[in-house]
């Protein structure tokens with residue numbers, strides 16, 4: 001599959017890097033000359049315009065900001081033909097895309113930035129023009145970037161909050177752990193390493209051994225021990241409630257983006 005990427009920003013460039021080993025031909029188009037230069041330096045082909053990009057690609061990924069998506073889709077209307085349009089634009093529904101593009105093959109996906117290290121989580125929904133074969137090819141190629149979930153389109157905004165924005169919330173937690181470590185006397189480098197390895201190891205444990213995180217908390221928090229003192233602070237400050245509200249507010253914003 002030849003992949004064309006429109007927009008070589010955070011996500012377009014992350015996907016290009018994540019797909020590199022599986023896709024031999026990746027072509028990029030961006031309005032920014034600087035971004036095109038970066039794409040070339042990073043080993044990707046560049047297109048001088050949208051028409052060239054579409055002609056060189058079987059699947060075209062739309063990776064521009066929501067405010068720029070409408071203009072790009074209008075320009076693609078007469079270029080796309082039977083090619084697949086993969087949109088990762090938050091808040092932009094398949095219905096919105098069809099109203100600008102016409103009834104074309106459309107996959108709406110929501111990834112996260114972890115695709116750059118091939119550990120992304122990507123949800124997707126398709127319109128009825130996308131064949132089983134198109135879908136299979138998409139899954140084979142994009143599974144290079146992480147795990148894929150086909151979900152009902154009405155859950156994509158919730159997925160955007162949990163997984164699309166999720167890395168930012170996880171980074172916030174890790175950043176707080178690092179600061180706490182520095183406050184306790186570790187250097188930044190050591191504290192960063194401790195925080196990342198603790199989060200990574202806890203995730204690997206949950207993945208490998210299963211079980212609800214609360215069950216594992218009981219194994220860490222010894223009766224009358226240290227951990228439960230910290231858990232009490234998190235409970236007193238409604239840590240879970242804060243996270244749940246964070247996801248709710250993020251999901252609500254996705255509805256208002258486009």
Ligand SMILES: NC(=O)C1=CN([C@@H]2O[C@H](COP(=O)(O)OP(=O)(O)OC[C@H]3O[C@@H](n4cnc5c(N)ncnc54)[C@H](OP(=O)(O)O)[C@@H]3O)[C@@H](O)[C@H]2O)C=CC1
Nearest residue numbers: 007008009010011030031063064065066068088089090113
């Ligand atoms: N960042 C993330 O973690 C995630 C983002 N998304 C979605 O991905 C999309 C891209 O986000 P992100 O990568 O962060 O955004 P960026 O702003 O980093 O990248 C978008 C790029 O597209 C360029 N661009 C703007 N207009 C056009 C155009 N007409 N043709 C070609 N290129 C154009 C921009 O140039 P310029 O800057 O000059 O305008 C910029 O280089 C968004 O819709 C977002 O909702 C989805 C999941 C996660």
Ligand SMILES: O=C(O)[C@@H]1CCC=N1
Nearest residue numbers: 090160161164165166
């Ligand atoms: O913040 C945003 O709007 C995008 C969507 C998901 C992650 N970043």
